[in-house]
Amino acid sequence: MASTNPKEIVAELPTYIRVFSDGTVERPRExxxxxxxxxxxxxxxxxxxxxxxxxxxxxxxxxxxxxxxxxxxxxxxxxxxxxxxxxxxxxxxxxxxxxxxxxxxxxxxxxxxxxxxxxxxxxxxxxxxxxxxxxxxxxxxxxxxxxxxxxxxxxxxxxxxxxxxxxxxxxxxxxxxxxxxxxxxxxxxxxxxxxxxxxxxxxxxxxFCSSNPIGSEAVTGREQSLPYLVWDFVYPSAPGGIDNxxxxxxxxxxxxxxxxxxxxxxxxxxxxxxxxxxxxxxxxxxxxxxxxxxxxxxxxxxxxxxxxxxxxxxxxxxxxxxxxxxxxxx
Structure with missing residues (x-):
């Protein structure tokens, strides 16, 4: 009988980490x-x-x-x-x-x-x-x-x-x-x-990171940059978000x-x-x-x-x- 709860990816940073619906975590680069x-x-x-x-x-x-x-x-x-x-x-x-x-x-x-x-x-x-x-x-x-x-x-x-x-x-x-x-x-x-x-x-x-770009950092699409995505992934409840x-x-x-x-x-x-x-x-x-x-x-x-x-x-x-x-x- 097929499972009614297939294992699905519920969160990921591609190539770095995957979190599955059953709570398991894969870290491919470790x-x-x-x-x-x-x-x-x-x-x-x-x-x-x-x-x-x-x-x-x-x-x-x-x-x-x-x-x-x-x-x-x-x-x-x-x-x-x-x-x-x-x-x-x-x-x-x-x-x-x-x-x-x-x-x-x-x-x-x-x-x-x-x-x-x-x-x-x-x-x-x-x-x-x-x-x-x-x-x-x-x-x-x-x-x-x-x-x-x-x-x-x-x-x-x-x-x-x-x-x-x-x-x-x-x-x-x-x-x-x-x-x-x-x-x-x-x-x-x-x-x-x-x-x-x-x-x-x-x-x-x-x-480190911030909402204001510095130096060579991209001005557009910053919220999809890896530093942004990592912070949201590891501390989703951070007061102030990326400016914590x-x-x-x-x-x-x-x-x-x-x-x-x-x-x-x-x-x-x-x-x-x-x-x-x-x-x-x-x-x-x-x-x-x-x-x-x-x-x-x-x-x-x-x-x-x-x-x-x-x-x-x-x-x-x-x-x-x-x-x-x-x-x-x-």
Whole structure:
């Protein structure tokens, strides 16, 4: 007997995601999940997965640089900590994906930092602002390791023994860069978790938008452009729509960027990226805001959106990684 309720597509962003009438979701562009590894054979970097919270479900993959054989338990080597939020439009990709696992093995081997790559809840199953709360909770969990007395029940020894809590950074690419903005603004408005302050923030090809076009953005048909469609898909109830301060941080009435809660910022853009002008727009907005800190813009010519994630061992990706190494250590 034929089903009276055939499975139909009820929402989609073509080639990226399909939502079906039975509640199932397909993400055709998502790369496969891969397990963590102790002593990656190519880089020597170790990784493992940890649970940050059961309710809501928040987890992470932690990466530890290769330790020299002379490291002593009494005087363990300390590394800066980068709490990272992956890209994927808030609705696909993962801290556990092959794409990000390969990137961070290379990145950590070149930068000598601990990376906590956060697995936050995705839309549409969990519409925004769920991911913002998850990433703030992940930052709080990392900060809880700053003293033995603060550490949570699910404490991690890599952070306790090897984390330098004077050098905490947040970073993210694309939608993850948008999350960096939200977390940094919250850090500037609320008491620091466990008195741990964010030293710096890395915005890699950040996703922002607004109803007013800028730079090379199309004036007509904007409501059918991918940045518009993504925002409506992941946060359909957003007050103000595409001019909500979470996606348009320069909207009238948005909190001043002067309140960003960190001391150093770098905004990374690529000349061929459709989001390039938004990254520069954000950089200029921070510059005009009166924010007191070190602000840098890194632009790569001839490259497209998140080229460094897709091709982490390429010459231009290595150039960016070396730049970020200086940002994280100086």
């Amino acid at each position: 790369t496969p999940f891969v397990p963590p590894s102790i002593h990656d054979p190519l880089t020597g970097v170790s990784s493992k997965d940890i649970i940050i919270s059961q309710t809501p479900p928040v987890s992470a993959r932690i990466y530890l640089p290769k330790l020299p054989p002379t490291t002593l338990q009494d005087h363990p080597q300390k590394f800066p900590i980068l709490v990272y939020f992956h890209g994927g439009g808030f609705f696909f990709e993962s801290a556990f994906s092959q794409l990000y696992h390969r990137y961070f093995n290379i990145f950590v081997s070149q930068t000598n930092v601990i990376v906590v790559s956060v697995e936050y809840r995705l839309a549409p199953e969990h519409p925004l602002p769920a991911c913002y709360h998850d990433c703030w909770d992940a930052l709080k969990w990392v900060a809880s390791h700053s003293t033995q007395n603060n550490a949570a029940a699910n404490e991690d020894p890599w952070l306790i023994f090897h984390g330098n809590f004077q050098r905490i950074f947040i970073g993210g690419d694309s939608a993850g860069g948008n999350i960096v903005h939200k977390v940094a603004m919250r850090a500037g408005a609320e008491p620091s978790p466990c008195d741990v302050k964010i030293l710096g923030a890395i915005f890699s090809h950040p996703y 301060p979470m996606v348009n941080p320069l909207a009238p009435g948005a909190p001043s960027l002067e309140g960003l809660g960190c001391s150093k910022i770098v905004v990374c853009v690529a000349s061929e990226d459709k989001l390039r002008d938004r990254g520069v727009w954000y950089f200029e907005g921070v510059k005009r805001s009166g924010w007191q800190g070190e602000l840098e813009l890194f632009e790569e010519q001839g490259e497209d959106h998140v080229y460094h994630i897709f091709h982490p061992d390429s010459e231009k990706a290595m150039k960016l990684i070396k730049f970020l190494r200086l940002f994280l250590h100086e």
